[in-house]
Amino acid sequence: MEIFDEIHLQDCPYCGGAGLLEEESGMSWYVICMDCGSRTAAFNYTSESDRLKTAKSAAHLWNIGKIIRETPGD
Numbered sequence: 422m423e424i425f426d427e428i429h430l431q432d433c434p435y436c437g438g439a440g441l442l443e444e445e446s447g448m449s450w451y452v453i454c455m456d457c458g459s460r461t462a463a464f465n466y467t468s469e470s471d472r473l474k475t476a477k478s479a480a481h482l483w484n485i486g487k488i489i490r491e492t493p494g495d
């Protein structure tokens with residue numbers, strides 16, 4: 422999918438794990454760490470033309486470290 426060719430994710434700023442760009446319900450994007458579960462806020466898009474731009478916004482937020490830290494319960 423071309424969207425993933427255009428977007429490059431840094432490693433997780435907290436744990437160094439791999440970030441994963443996820444599409445939710447065909448209407449929003451967010452990036453989540455596959456190791457610690459920290460994630461960005463979800464970015465909604467309303468049209469196909471906004472889809473790539475929105476994915477890039479989520480990736481950018483991840484890359485600059487503006488993510489919500491998931492703290493384990495234990």
Ligand SMILES: [Zn+2]
Pocket residue numbers: 433434435436437438454455456457458459
């Ligand atoms: Zn992480």
